[in-house]
Amino acid sequence: MSWSPFCGRQGRCRTHSARSSPCWRSEVAELRWEELDLEKGIWTIPARRAKNRRSHVVHLTPQMRALLPQRMQGQEFVFGSITGTAFQDFSRMKRLLDEASGVTGWVLHDLRRTVATGMAGLGVAPHVADKILNHQSGTISGIAAVYQRHEFISERKAATELWSRHVRAMLGRTTARTSSHAPSVCRKGLAEPLGEADM
Template sequence: MPKPAKELKALQVKNLSAPGRHAVGGVNGLCLNITETGARSWILRVIVGLKRRHIGLGGYPEVSLAEARDLALEMRRKISAGIDPVVERREQRQALVVATKQRTTFEQAFTRFFEEKVEGELRNAKHRNQWRSTLKTYAYPVLGEKAVADIAVEDVLEVLRPIWMTKNETASRVRQRIEAVLDWSKAMGLRDGENPAGWKGNLQQLLPSPSRVQSETPRPAVALDDFATWFRLLRARDGIAARALEFLTLTASRSGEVRGARWGEIDLQNAIWTVPGERMKERREHRVPLSAAAVELLEAMPRMLNCDIVFPSPKNGVMSDMTLSAVMRRIQESEEKAGRPGFLDARSRRPAVPHGLRSSFRDWVSECTTYPSDMAETALSHLVGSEVERAYRRGDMLDKRREMMDAWAAFAFGRDVEADGAP
């Protein structure tokens, strides 16, 4: 039987510095391990059955000498009672994992997922709020208090079925967001198995296809026959919001891109507006060739001191989305007050909205010109072609699109020009 190690005092243990394993006595096999870097920790060397075990008891000085001896003595008592402390610890960790899975609710999982991933990816506050509001409204009543480990297809269907036929676009987004939360939960070890909110090969077999359910409701656009009149009324209005809407029209851009435009993005000399990827829907840089009319508009815009925003709000911030909508609404109200129908979408007969101006541009390309479809889609910053085709497509047809945007501006001004798309 090996000779028991000398029982060291607390001060002697504190003064140990040589790398290696130092027996400290008091309990057979208790050592202070010192690494080459100077890190210190307690180890109990024991034999359990026929296996030699090195059991960690914590770091020093966080665990004092007296505490280490108490822990080591407790371990040896368990071994004498036929318990393997290593196996016991492993089982405790597994039980903790199971307990964590059982405790983590969908609401708790979403909160962490939102803070750790969604907020870092979505710069648009409106889109972040939509994530929260849709899940709070539709998913939480069914899934909120339910453990993510226990959520099954039937639970997801209980969320979706009441709104699938009547609010299919919203329901589809809710499904995608539930799927994302549950994918994150699986990656975090909070659930196992297939995702019950997945579409392909799963809910696809249980719910009607969105393409069959959703009725096509594009944003109301200004009819092409009325466009020059509408644009003339817009240009007659004063104010930065009216100029922002005019610029949006001439560039066929999205509201957020225009409202957030910075002078640093605009090269007036070369008539190019480069929108950085973080401000684009597709998260990729987009170059916009500026027509002569667009350049003239920008050159007439006042530049605010210490403000790089092209179309700032009264407080020199980014104006709200509703500001541009209000300009269109006032034009429509003025027309109706004068006894005229105003500017209604040709299909839905609803008053036109800012986003519908992009549809007007697309209709103009298709119906009034022979410019290629992919050129128009590129101008609208839509993805064109398959993933492989996009990988080989190096250019963005900037010079050709410049000719198209000049022709579009001429159309908006009511000028009779040839826009045939010829090279």
């Protein structure tokens, strides 16, 4: 996952396709402001919320930080609903993504595979990608995993920034080819606030 499709308060849609570390959708949907250190550019997912019950550090690139919604007073969740609860409307936002992109037959979890495959193509070492994915078992497993406890923090940061630049470049090429007659849902899904009818 990426930031993935989430709507914050006041209907501002936050659709961020494969921009960041490929976290699980629930980890992003329930992201709390207290987990973010914007000065250091770090998001720490506590063990109680991580899929594998292990605390996980996610590096926030400048592009990712720029796309965060404005914090509202009393708002616990970064991508909270207008009622203050964590985002849950995955089906509707997936439908909007399908309509905007013209691509169907995929699931949100495919974004994790996309990031893993894309990073490999960019030359990111498999053990670094595994750490970014927060895999409990990966290229370093068995007895080696018992002794190998290094977290590869600097390598993970470099890989995340490399991926972010790669996606930005792809989006730039896509935008250049996009017709001015693109469906309005695309504009709503990627940039504009959603109207009341979309909430």
